Every structure is written in structure tokens, then in C-alpha cells.
Amino acid sequence: MEPHVVVIGAGFGGLNAAKALARRPVRVTVLDRHNYHLFQPLLYQVATATLSPGDVASPIRWILRGAPNVRVLLGEAVSVDTAGRRVRLEDGSLLDYDFLIVATGSSHTYFGNDQWAPCAPGLKTLEDALEIRRRILLAFERAERETDQARRQELLTFVLVGGGPTGVELAGTLGEIARQTLRHEFRSIDPRRARIVLVEAGPAILPSFPRNLREAARTALHRLGVDVREGTAVTAIDQHGVTLGRERLAAGTVLWTAGVTASPLVRTLGAPLDRPGRVVVAPDLSVPGHPEVFVVGDAAAVLDRHGRPLPGVAPVAIQQARHAARTVLNRLRGRPGAAFVYRDKGNLAIIGRGAAIADLGWIRFSGVFAWLFWLFLHIVELIGFRSRLVVLVQWAVAYVTFQRSVRLITNVGRSDRSEPS
């Protein structure tokens, strides 16, 4: 029987590992706890009611349907027995492997303040996005019914903790929702009076970008009415707002986009981890002492040639996954593995309609051009023909009409009530 490669996780890493192994002389099993691949870069658009969950997610089986040597299993890996070469699933069953590619990604962390989680949800999963959408829309609905002025302004205040790309995207889009989308729909409140505060503990938002592009992003955010607070640490969060050192900010909605930590599964590999919990892998991305086990994407700590860790973005995960798959096939042919080298094609961030920044190394630009470039790249990359077409239509309509059509407050839990208060 052909060697068995188990791939854990079907994000950008896992999916590309499986694709690189399709129709090759191996048996592949892709394990994921969801039945879909999530196109993370557009997840904030689900959270802000522009896209539906189905527009940013495709069934893993469907993506891999053409590869007869690839099997897809819905299930969750709870631990890896590297000595016995097997993965334990949530129901206790075991999956033997000859090679293992771990691509389980990361989740958000509250840096030891887990009590903040219910007050300030993060954005990693589809469920997170729907919960954030629900909170944003409910805040305006409750403000419309509220008669107390102070409480109304609290409901109309939104705080985003963390000035990375996700925080900037969410802040910009929230500005658009308040100023454009909802403008004519309320009778007691003026949605344009909503206050949006982006808080960054470090000295500047978007730290991975050069100074002039950061400045362009700041200007675009101000134009959307976003209050940007840099060098400001959040010291407490509760359900009525945040504390910033000595200042208290009453806010009905707080969103968390500040920190990530590697998936807990990698702790069971018995390999050295860095501070955010990522596996410190060998140059060929294998686990030290286990040449048959690879870690790729957000769960791996890999340094660039300047000694800085590679960012947790899709291109890194995709290139690493292809490298790991190639190394597996080389080993089977008795060839040695090579060291992984990241080809950085650039850095992009979107602020809102017509506003983005792009740093391609040889050229830096911002504004409408950067935004069109962002749009083009993301449509091309979106997996699945149908998604691409539908997303295009939806965006076209959204940008022409200022509408956000997926403004549904859907309830979580099997209940007929939408819990309006």
C-alpha cells in the first residue's frame, strides 16, 4: 500500500498541501473540524454584513473532489503520538500516518485576560464573524429603542482593540456602515453619530508597513470618522466598555483583534515552541528529530533572512505547504529535503471603499489604485468558481448602492427568538 500522508487542517496550508499531493503516489487524509475551507482574508466582510458565510467558505470535499487519492474526514485531532506515528481524534479513534503535515493555524488570545473574551469577541471563525455581525447590528437596534441619552451614546460607541490589518478593516467598514449604509433607516437615532475608536498598544497601527503608508491609512480612517489611539493600552474590558489607563470609555460593543496564539494541538508534538506557542521547526519545516512530521502556516515559527518571524498570512502558509508536500515526495524518492525560502510578494491592507495601502517592495502606493489591486487579488484568489461570480455581483451592488445586504441578526442556538434585549 502507498504511504499515508495525514494533513491536519484545511486552511490555506492544509488545502495546498493536499492539492500538491493529489494524484501522486501517496494516500492522503485531510482532517478538519469544519467541513469547509474558510477564505480568512474576507472574513471581516461577513462580520460587517457585506458577504454571506457561503461566499467566503467552500466545502473541503468539493474543492478536493477531483483527487481520488485524497480522503476528507470531518473530525478534530486532539493529540499526536509522534513515537507511534498516529493522530488521536476527538472520539478516541486513531489515524496512523507515515508522514504528517500539521496546518492547524492559530486562534486569538487575550494575553492571560480570558475573562475579556465574552465582552470582546475576536474574529477567527465563521461563528465569530456571525457573532460580531449580530453585536454590531443589535447595538443600533437597541439604541433606536433606548430613551436614556447616555446609554444611547454608549450603545453607539464601538471600540476595536488592536491596530493590525483586521482592526483597521473592521474600523473602516464600521465607519462606512454608520455614515452610509444605515443613514436613512432610523427614526430616533442618527447612525452617523456613532463613535468608532481604534486602540493600538504599540506606537503605531499597521506596524508591518512603512511610515508613509501608515500615514495614508490614518488619514483614510479619519475621513471615515474613526478615532485612532496609538500607544494606548487597554487595561480592562467589561460589558459596558473599556478602560485605557486612567480613561474610561463607555462602549456597547468591543471587538478584539489584538493577539494570536498557535493552535493547542502543536503542544502535543513534544517540539520546542516560541512565545506565541508556535513550533520552532527545522529549515525544511520538519519537527526536530521527526523528519516525517511537518508544521506549516501560523502554527510554525520560521524566521526570515533578517531573523524576524514570518507573518501569519496566507502566502506564507501556501508556500510552506507546497514545500512540505514536495519534501515528502522527495523523501519517498530517496532525495534530501531543501530549506524553505519565503518569496515575499508584498503586503496589502484595506481600510474601506476605495481606500487601501500596498507595499510591493519595489513600489508603494495607496488610495483607489491600491484598493482596486486588493479587490482584483482577492477575487482571483477566492476558491471556487461560484463564489467568485457571486461575490463579484454582491460587491458591485454593494459599492454602487452603499448597501450591505446581509444585515441579518441571526440567533445562535435553536430558538425562535432573536433575543432583542
Next chain:
Amino acid sequence: MEPHVVVIGAGFGGLNAAKALARRPVRVTVLDRHNYHLFQPLLYQVATATLSPGDVASPIRWILRGAPNVRVLLGEAVSVDTAGRRVRLEDGSLLDYDFLIVATGSSHTYFGNDQWAPCAPGLKTLEDALEIRRRILLAFERAERETDQARRQELLTFVLVGGGPTGVELAGTLGEIARQTLRHEFRSIDPRRARIVLVEAGPAILPSFPRNLREAARTALHRLGVDVREGTAVTAIDQHGVTLGRERLAAGTVLWTAGVTASPLVRTLGAPLDRPGRVVVAPDLSVPGHPEVFVVGDAAAVLDRHGRPLPGVAPVAIQQARHAARTVLNRLRGRPGAAFVYRDKGNLAIIGRGAAIADLGWIRFSGVFAWLFWLFLHIVELIGFRSRLVVLVQWAVAYVTFQRSVRLITNVGRSDRSEPS
């Protein structure tokens, strides 16, 4: 101040009442426990992964944004004080009215067997549709992981209780999913071996249609592999299947489309109710003794000229809502209200791709023509420009490729796990 009309519910009835009162000399408040209007006739397509929730729902505020005299409130009415002319909301607040239009619709009923509810969800809300989608998709996923043959066949058996239009739609679409959509995606099971059973306690499915059209529907269902059991009552349901008199049917998924009952709010009106809990209204749709209170849609019991109750379909609710709104405006001008007369434009049911039946009174037809007619009508009726366009694209892609793109098992509840077992 202008008279205040409160409309409870923003389904087909409530929404059309509000539209008929827009820009008229009244103040209108529309109260709904959801922030969206749901296009019920396409809800089964959400349950069967063809459409996203956002494709069949539009924010009520957005639909009514152009009417400055209409206010939309997210909230739930818990009782009506007809003597004091006010509505009590879930938070205890009161809403005074001069006129009241109750359009709260219906929900499903288990005819006294409420213990069946967790084993056999019904299809009324978006949450219901997502739960049904989740169960259908999880059944195939679990079957793929299952090694025991009997248990695997149980997981691949789907029972639909109730042979009305919804049961027929779901059964037909499930047949397509098993035979077409999932055909190439599993490695351990053959989805085409799924068993779909449609159980109807009455003598025939689709009882509101003439005999020859029912026969056409039966033939179309058989072609899709659906086992139709008429004159068969379900006597028990548990999580491993159903009992049909002496026969036991092991089934992993049971769906309930059998019975409806009027919304409980109407019990607080103090008016006479019929057996399914609907208000027996006066000929002008007002509540006997309260000419300022109207009940329209599924919550009202209105007889046609043959003495049979009007069906719980959108055209009835829409026509009644317009009639009630007209009567309110007439009363304000001192004119008397007229009796409501339903204009029946026909009866349609869809079985699957290219298969439907249509009874327009003067003509009856089935097959591809009836299906195209159904498609045309539903696209035209879908509220909101964007939905229409996106749904069209999605259907076009779905019908060309046999794909169902919204096959996401999303979790209910804020959790990162999709509960695979």
C-alpha cells in the same frame, strides 16, 4: 398628532400592511422580533444548501427606509390589551395604538407530541433552516466515518413527516443532493445509496392539488428515488428513527413538515379561535367587538366561499394586509369597511430541478414548464434588487454545475468546534 397604527410582525402580511400605509396620514410602527423579513417560499433552499440566509432575507428597515411615517422596532410583543389599546413588549414597555394589525403568522406544532421536537426539527425560521442544513450534511459526514454497516445505513436514511408542499420540496431536493451533488465527494460511502422517505398520514400528498397533478408529483419524486408513503401515520419519533404503526424505520435524520398552529400572541386578544388557534375574524378581518384591531395572514381564520379555510400562503396574507390597511384609512375618513374577498391566482409546488406542478384554475400543467413558471414567479417576487440578482446567479451556477455551494456545517452557539460527533 396623526393616528398611530401598530403592525405586529413583518412577514408577508405585516410588511404589505406597512407599505400600504406608507406616506398616508398615519404614524406607523412595525414591530418584529427579527430585524429581517424572511422570504418563506425559498426557505427550504437554505435548508438544502442552495441559498444563503442573506439571499432569502432583507432587513425590514431597509425595505421600509423610504417611508418617513414608518418606524421599525426590533422587539417581541407578548400580549395585547385590547381594552387599553396597547401592546406589551418583552421588556415590559408598552406601545399605545389607535389601530392594530396583527400579522404574527404561525409556527409548527407536533400535535401534542412536543418531545419529538428535538428529534424532528421543523422549517419556519432561518435558524430552523440552518439547523436542518447542519443535520443533513452531518449525516453524510458521519456515515463516511462510520464502519458499522447498519449504523451507516441508518445515517443515510432521511424521513420527512408531512406530505405538504414543504415536505415534497425537501424530499425532492434531498434526492438531488444524494444523487447528484455529493456523488463524487466521498470515498467510503456512495451517497446515492441514501434512502429518502416521505410519510403522509392523509390519503395523498399535496392534498390541495387535483388528482392528475398529484400523480405527476409522485412520479417526479420516484424518479428522484424518494419513497412516498401515503396513508401512513407516524406513531413515535426518537433520535434513531421513526415508528410507523407496526413498522420501525431506522433513520439518522427526521424532519417535520406536518402541522402548523397560529402564533400564541393572538390568544391574548380575547377573540374566538379555531382549532389550529387562529382568530375567527369578522368579514372585514377585524376582531369581533374591536373594529380597530385586525388579524391577517396565517394567524387569521377566514373561510372561502365554499366554507373552507383559506390556506396559509403568501398571497392570502398580502391581500388581507392590503385590505386591512385600506379599511383603516377608510375608517379615518368615516367610510365603512368592506368584506375581504380572496382572489385566488393559483397553486404551485416544486419537486426538484425541472419538476413542478401548477394549478391556475383555468389551466393545469406539470414538468419543466411548471418549474420555469415557479422560478420566474419567485425571482420576481423576491424582495430587494440585490437578492434577485445574486439568487439568479447562484441558481444559474447551481443548475449548470449541480453544485450546492452553501454546504457549510456552521455551528450554533459561540464555540470554535463544529461538534463532529
